[in-house]
Amino acid sequence: MKTIDDHIRKDEDEILKAKAEGRDGKVRHLEEELQELKDYKAHHPDDAHDPSALEVYCDSNPEAPECRIYED
Numbered sequence: 858m859k860t861i862d863d864h865i866r867k868d869e870d871e872i873l874k875a876k877a878e879g880r881d882g883k884v885r886h887l888e889e890e891l892q893e894l895k896d897y898k899a900h901h902p903d904d905a906h907d908p909s910a911l912e913v914y915c916d917s918n919p920e921a922p923e924c925r926i927y928e929d
Contacts, residue, residue: 858907861898865891893917
């Protein structure tokens, strides 16, 4: 994806498709991902890039060890 908006639209389309196919597990997974992307977008309104999974995770969990930033 080029932008977060593209990713959000793709997930919304995939959710509809998975619901039509009766794939409840995939629907739950995509709904969680969609909510995380929407939260990320709300926290970074001026940033249109499609964030990596680590960026989204660290946005929600800044205290996690893998999200720490050390300065010299």
